[in-house]
Amino acid sequence: MSDEVKLSVLDLAPVPDGSTPADALRNSVELVRLAERLGYHRYWVAEHHNMPGIASSSPPVLIGHLASATERIRIGSGGVMLPNHAPLVVAEQFGMLSALHDGRIDLGLGRAPGTDQVTAHALRRDASPAADEFPRQLGELIGFLDGEFPDDHPYASITAVPGRGYRPPIWLLGSSGYSAQLAGALGMPFSFAHHFAGDNTVPAVELYRSSFRPSPDLAEPYVMLGVSVFCADTEDEARRMASSQELSFLQLRTGRPGPLPSPEQAANYPYTSLDRQLMEQRGQHTVVGDPKQVAEQLTELVARTGAQELMVTTQAWDHAARLHSYELVAGH
DSSP states (O other): OOTTSEEEEEEOOBOBTTSOHHHHHHHHHHHHHHHHHHTOSEEEEOOOOSOTTBOOSOHHHHHHHHHHTOSSSEEEEEEEEGGGSOHHHHHHHHHHHHHHSTTOEEEEEEOSOSSOHHHHHHHHSOOSOGGGGHHHHHHHHHHHHHTOOOTTSTTTTOOOTTBTBOOOOEEEEESSHHHHHHHHHHTOOEEEOHHHHGGGHHHHHHHHHHHOOOOSSOSSOOEEEEEEEEEOSSHHHHHHHHHHHHHHHHHHHTTOOOSBOOHHHHHHOOOOHHHHHHHHHHHTTOEEESHHHHHHHHHHHHHHHOOSEEEEEOOOSSHHHHHHHHHHHTTO
């Protein structure tokens, strides 16, 4: 893989079976410090709700904690699910983060709820299809950060403090063509969720590039891919590590989300033929192997997509194995 391709980290703050969310958040601090030492470019955390195996329900709080624990690495959201929040609140939160950690904060935005529909209603208190409001909400958010509402806009008299004047780089996240096309039309960098929508990666990236219009923030398209990676000293070790995520995905798909299972639990699970089919479909876009195999797979992905950056996510039950995976991917 070319040295020009940046490597970054997506942290879902996994809660391994037998541990606690507090353990998961402490693990995130250890991982972000390691990522900084290893030279990873940025470190993002995701927003998920009502998932016992994921502790990152509040990206701004976790971002502030991680930024305070580091010095150089960029810290951001991958992403904030904008329909769950008032744009003014997001502007104030990320304006404050930018004011506290000048030049190191990213704001990645998604339009999905990051949860099930009942929990989404509990978050939003509104049963309307909020994702359809995403362009308007995005426009409001940018207006609050830049302080550039038209004079006749109902929010023209509002100043986001801090927020106005502390705009972080804004990314759009997506797993389909909708966000790809919107990011291109607005001239924003685009992060695609290859780790769970790999069949759509190439079409979405092509749509983003064909839709791209230069903006004051970005002259040319910029593509980052989220990639699920499990790297170990041997392929067998890597596949054993990946088995936890495979079972976790199956449990989520069948309405039984829980803490991240151990490889032993995965090995002893009574899989049906349908279970194995679902896992095989999901796993075909996961990068698994020893360092040489992983490097070859990532190189092929970059060649196929032209991505300028890969954001690696590793959902491993064993935290030490997770840290070692990131070390190996970085070439250490």
